[in-house]
Amino acid sequence: MPTTPALLVRDLSFAHPGGPAVTIDEWSVPAGGEVLLQGPSGSGKSTILQLLAGLLDAKSGRVEIDGEDLLAVRGAERDRRRGRRIGMIFQTFNLLSGFSARENAMLAMHFAGVPAAAHRERAADLLGSLGLSGNELDRPVDRLSVGQQQRVAVARALAAEPAIVLADEPTASLDPDNAARTVDLVREACRTRGAALLLTSHDPSLAERFENRIDVSTFVSLPSGAGS
Amino acid sequence: MSDFSIILRSLRIRLFSTVVTILTVAVAVGLFLTLLSMRESGRDAFRRGSGNIDLLVSAEPGPLVSVLNGLFHAGAPANPIPWARFEALRASYPWAWAIPLQQGDNYRGYPAIATTPAFFEDYQPEAGRPWAFAAGRPFEANFEIVAGSEVAATTGVAVGDRITLTHGSGGSREDHGHSHDEYDYEVVGILEPSGSAHDRALFSDLESSWVLHAFDRHEAEGRHVHVGVDDLEEVDRAVTGILLKVPSRGGMASAALPQQFDRLRREGFTVAQPAQEIGRLLGIVANVDALLIAMAAAVLLASGIGIMLALYNSMDQRRRQVAIMRVLGASRGKVFSLTLTESAMIGVAGGVIGTLFAAIGNAATASTLKERLGLVIPWSLDPATVLAVVVGTTILAAAAGVLPGLVAYRTPVATNLRPTA
Structure with missing residues (x-):
């Protein structure tokens, strides 16, 4: 019996003036x-993630997360589905x-x-499994090291x-060794939790660490002059 | 985690701004409640001061002046009523009681009221509460004097002391007018505070007062002689006010009151019904009251604007926070309600602390005034009024949160998640 895909996108279309146009059949x-999802900076990767998270409104199409179409609903219901079905990690962590x-x-759970x-x-369990414990749990995130903040971001997701x-580009500002370690951390955490x-x-150096990869240009066409 | 704990954390993150904003609201609420309380206390004090009399008769130019001078000792009545005329008035109707007053001297700025022992027996400064003595007794003989509570507290006079009076109303604390050094009084009683203007006065018998002025008259005529009660002439015997009580039936004033009021007016007296005159006076000062309350309300409104500005200015820093919450599943309505509730909580905290400020300030002031001046200024706001002010402040604060809430509501998520430089 086939399992429900975590993400299923059909006939997704998005465009806004002066920005990337996204088409995913x-x-x-x-x-x-x-x-x-590979591609140079400014190639539309973040736009695709925001579309998939329902933070941008697509012109048409479906984005099913664990079988639920996120784009079929709007407003608070879409926000609720995003909170329950999708975790997000950002390059600068975006911790509160x-x-x-x-x-x-806890905010993510709330x-x-x-x-x-x-x-x-x-x-506490989640943060503990990622290496944070004791006083670190109740310390304001601003007073944690960058590595600890990264783990908090993964835990929150x-x-x-x-x-x-x-x-979204969680390794953008890291050297190759740290980038590899971060990717391993995220992958391990997701595997452990079944996400x-x-x-x-x-x-490009991360490509060899993923069996499944896709170039963003498959989905995105940039306006002339963009993509730097 | 709950919405409440998120808001508390958010308030703690901006602790300085939060505390300053709450204090601003608290000061405004405290000021507002204090003014409301003082207004009520002031009205109560005026109502207390008129006591249990029905009519105040004098020869003053108008009834309001008569009440202010005769009952609140704002100044000395300038127009005497001959004693014979008082006696005729007393005999003209079966009054429950008629008490003469004579003013014109002072002790260190406090007015000395000459009257009869009936003043302490029949007249009550607050209806239903007779006089009470902290020490000593009422005057019984000539040149005995009783001091009001404030007089005793501020001048230090005690039972057994001998004092001399100064000619003049005592409208100023500075001695003006000459001193009646030839005659001294023995302090025989100190009154308990009554919460009325009488706490700032002294009380003695009529004859002693007449003797002082008869002596002055003789001196002015160049006759340097000792004057005693037996030397008083008709011209010396005068009063400046008469407290009247008509007989009552079952606690209700007699229907004769308006008739007597009109009759006395026709006879050329100035007749005042203190309750009516105080009502007139409060009507006159009501505009000032309203102005003060309006100013306090304006301060309260300004504190509401302060909340709005504090939250609105913080929205620049909070846009990313709002965007992150949206990513985590918070709806636009949720971030709006969180901002609105945060604003309302500032209002609640400000309202509660402001009430405490007002209560503590009032208690401290009341205690000081009672100890030093003998004035009784009780907290005169009922819990419903206080609750209404706190609820009103909360609603005002919540309203102040609408604009920042709308900013949160309309915060675009994608653009506020981008890495900052």
């Missing part, structure tokens, strides 16, 4: 699968400043509708047990 990421490591993870009674323990994690991973990168 059909594309899927299997449950627990890993895909690298002033909140602790634990609170950053907005995804996870019962509050489970938040503290689950956040997985806190609501999403079907898929969308990682699929769609990771974007402009770094």
Whole structure:
């Protein structure tokens, strides 16, 4: 019996004046699968991730996350589905400043509708599995090292047990060794939690670490003069 | 994690701004409640001061002046009523009581009121609450005097002391007018605070006061002689005010009151019904009251604008926070309600702390005024009014959060997630 893909995109079309035009006839990421979306900076990778997360409105098409079409609903219901089904990791982590490591993870659970009674323990377990413990859990993220912040970002993305994690250039500002370690960290965390991973990168050296990879140009056509 | 803990954390992140904003609201609420309380206390004090009399008769130019001078000792009445005329008035109707007052001297700026022992027996400065003595007793003989609570507290006079009076109303704390050094009084009683203007006065018998002025009259005529009660002439015997009480039936004033009021007016007296005159006075100062309350309300409104500015200015830093929450699953409505609730919580905190400010400030002021001046200024706001002010402040604060909330609501997610330089 075939399993439901973590991500299934059909007939997706998006364009805005002066920006990249996205066209995806059909594309899927299997449950627990890993895909690298490659392309140079400014080639539209982030636009695709924002479309898949329902943060941008597509002209047409379907984006099914774990069988639920995200684009079929709007407003609060789409936000709720995104919180429950999708985890996101950003190049600069985008942690909530002033909140602790634990609170950053708990926030994801809160907005995804996870019962509050489970938040503290689950956040501690998750952060512990990524190497944070003790006082580090309740320290404001601004006072953690960059490596610790990265782990908090990964923990937050997985806190609501999403079907898929969308990682937007998580290695962009890292040297090759650290980039490799970060990718391994994210992949391992996703595997452990059973989440699929769609990771974007402009770094060609990461290509060999992913069995499934796709070039962003497959989906995106840039306006003339763009793509630097 | 809950919405409440998210808001608390958000407030703590901007601790300085939060505390300053809450204090601004608290000061405004405290000021507003204090003014409301003082207005009520002031009205109560005026109502207390008129006591249990029905009519105040004098020869003053108008009834309001008569009440202010005769009951609140704002100044000395300038137009005497001959004693014979008082006696005729007393005999003209079966009054429950008629008490003469004579003003014109002071002790260190505090007015000395000459009257009869009935002043302490029949007249009550607050209806239903008779006089109470902190020490000593009422005057019984000539040149005995009783000091009000504020007089005793500020001048230090005690039972057994001997004091001399100064001619003049005592409208100023500076001695003006000559001193009646030839005659001294023995302090025989100190009154408990009554919460009325009488706490700032002294009380003695009529004859002693007449003797002082008879002595002055003789001196002015070049006759340097000792004057005693037996030397008083008809011209010396005068009063400046008469407190009247009509007989009541079952606690209700007699229907004769308006008739007597009109009759006395026709006879050329100035007749005042204190309750009506105080009502007139409060009506006159109501505009000032309204102005003060309006100013306090404006301060409250300004604090609401302060909340809005504090939140609105912080929105520049919070756009990324809002965008992150949206990515995590928060809807536009959720980030709007979080901002609005945060604003309302500032209002609640400001309202509660402001109420405490007002209560503590009022208690401290009331205690000081009672100890030093003998004035009773109680907290005169009922819990419903306080609750209404706190709820109103919360609603105002929530309204102040609408604009920042809309900024949060309309924050574009994608553009605010981009890496900053």
